[in-house]
Amino acid sequence: MDQTDEQAIDFLVADFASGEHDRVPSFFVRILPELVAKVMVLKKRTTVYCTDLHALRLDSLMGKLEEAALLENVRVVHAKLETMDEDAHLRPGMLEYLANSHSSLTRLDIHLKKKCFIPPETFDIGVLNNDVVGYLHEYYMEYSDAKVGLQKVHKCLKKGALLVVTMPCSQYVVDNVGILESVGFEFLEGFDINLLDGSVVSINHFTEPKTMSSLGHYSFLIFIRR
Secondary structure, three states: OOHHHHHHHEEEEEEEOOOOOOHHHHHHHHHHHHHHOOOOOOOOEEEEEEEEOOHHHHHHHHHHHHHOOOHHHEEEEEOOHHHOOOOOEEOHHHHHHHHOOHHHOOHHHHHHHHHOOOOOOOEEEEEEOOOHHHHHHOOOOOOOOHHHHHHHHHHHEEEEEEEEEEOOOOOOOOOHHHHHHHOOEEEEEEEEEEOOOOOEEEEOOOOOHHHOOOOOEEEEEEEEEO
């Protein structure tokens, strides 16, 4: 198989600053294909890359992925947002797994093993799950540069790729839309779902950040990388 054919069958998802939560990879590997199968056949293989600056969190996540039999389609990558385009490493346990699973290797796997960084315009879709933007601007300000980190998120996504931001302002109220548009993303739409009755309200540029992701609700924002 040549590189063009291999690239054509891979759909790469980035779960940026994933922590040890397996909700994003579970959604893209298990739930989404089942939903899509009702209307069409997926022609590309989805592989989710979970990045985090805390190695122990990634090792914990890998244990969960192994228990859920998701490792074939999920990777754990030790990388900080601000420097992931210079320094990114598959965890030792991940390398050991891939050494015994050549059929699941992607071009990005091979690149990470050899060069240890994430190239620009790599991912087809990115996710900032569970108020990552808020954490960056409030909790982690002492040892992270939030703006640079989000610029690198922009850099590592392909042009036209979507960025999904879930549960904005659930912990730290910041203007997610304004912040992400300042680093080059374009806001497309957002929704707030009342989990009690299933009602849905649209989120736009004029929605007050403090009204997002309230208790008993699920909110998400969608941006495009220009």
